[in-house]
Amino acid sequence: MRRILFLFTVLCFLIAPIEAKAEDFTEEQKAEIQKMFEEYLLENGDKIIDSVSKYQERAAEEERAEAAKQAEAFVANISKRDDLPTAGNADGDVVVVEFFDYNCGYCRRALEELQKVIEEDDNIKVVLMDMPILGPSSREAAKWSLAAEEQGKYWEYHTKIMNFPGEKSARNLEKLAKDVGLDVDKLKEDKDNKRIGAMLDKNIEQARAMGIRGTPGFIIGKEITPGFIPADELLRIIKDQRN
Numbered sequence: 543m544r545r546i547l548f549l550f551t552v553l554c555f556l557i558a559p560i561e562a563k564a565e566d567f568t569e570e571q572k573a574e575i576q577k578m579f580e581e582y583l584l585e586n587g588d589k590i591i592d593s594v595s596k597y598q599e600r601a602a603e604e605e606r607a608e609a610a611k612q613a614e615a616f617v618a619n620i621s622k623r624d625d626l627p628t629a630g631n632a633d634g635d636v637v638v639v640e641f642f643d644y645n646c647g648y649c650r651r652a653l654e655e656l657q658k659v660i661e662e663d664d665n666i667k668v669v670l671m672d673m674p675i676l677g678p679s680s681r682e683a684a685k686w687s688l689a690a691e692e693q694g695k696y697w698e699y700h701t702k703i704m705n706f707p708g709e710k711s712a713r714n715l716e717k718l719a720k721d722v723g724l725d726v727d728k729l730k731e732d733k734d735n736k737r738i739g740a741m742l743d744k745n746i747e748q749a750r751a752m753g754i755r756g757t758p759g760f761i762i763g764k765e766i767t768p769g770f771i772p773a774d775e776l777l778r779i780i781k782d783q784r785n
Contacts, residue, residue: 612752614764620669625741627670627688627696630660634667636780639761641673641749644683644703644710648770652758653704658773659780666780670700671745673757683710684742689732690724698722 567575617637620626630638640656642649656668672688674680683703690699702718703710719726732738749759752766760767762776763783771779 609753609766610764613761613766616748616752617761617763621667625691627691627700629656629668629670629697630666631664632667634665636665636763636783637667637669637761638776638780639669639671641671641745641754641757641759642704643672643674643676643680643757644687645676645680646757649758650704652770653701655771655773655776659776662773662777663780670696671749672742673745673749673754673759674742675746675757679710681742682712683715685733685738686715686719686729688738688741689729689735690719690722692732693724693728695722695724699724 617639620639621637638656638659640652642652659666660668672684674684687696687700687703690696699719699722702722703715706714706718708714716726716730719729749755752761754766754768756768758770760771760776762779765779765783767779
């Protein structure tokens with residue numbers, strides 16, 4: 543009987559006018575409702591937890607489905623662009639997108655794994671998306687590297703910067719540029735082009751829209767995978783996407 547009364551009380555709360563307030567109940571009624579509520583929680587705690595878990599699982603699944611949908615659209619769009627730096631096979635049947643930051647230690651490790659994958663699989667296209675989120679020097683390094691794309695030496699310069707253990711200062715970036723044979727004067731001019739700044743802002747915006755908050759972050763085919771991924775796992779995901 544108490545359970546029925548409790549459910550009836552809850553129902554009344556749901557359908558009551560907005561004006562209904564706690565003070566509309568006597569102290570005895572409040573105490574009784576509180577007691578029934580506590581008893582209901584004690585008797586049905588497992589069911590409530592199970593219901594919440596199922597709701598969270600369903601919400602997570604819906605979020606993954608939406609993210610996959612956005613990833614598919616994102617990859618389809620960038621496949622049509624020719625202003626993004628790439629590596630591997632330009633006509634590869636599977637696209638691997640990496641969001642990275644030059645000050646990210648895991649991104650340095652990820653580069654090594656990507657190089658292994660490119661050597662292992664000659665039919666993938668790697669799209670490199672600068673996502674400078676770890677400070678001003680990250681953004682400056684990204685600007686220099688994207689400017690190198692104008693001279694057709696992005697990949698060489700990218701690997702130099704990523705593997706460089708020191709500060710990503712203008713002095714060091716200039717030295718690394720000379721090491722790979724870049725025209726430094728042109729590089730300095732191109733790096734401050736508004737188009738490059740807008741591209742970096744867009745990269746960060748698109749990454750976050752797909753749930754990629756940190757670096758590295760990968761999109762492989764339709765699958766979004768945040769965090770560092772070793773070469774073997776990258777190859778497995780690529781194979782799954784290809785199949």
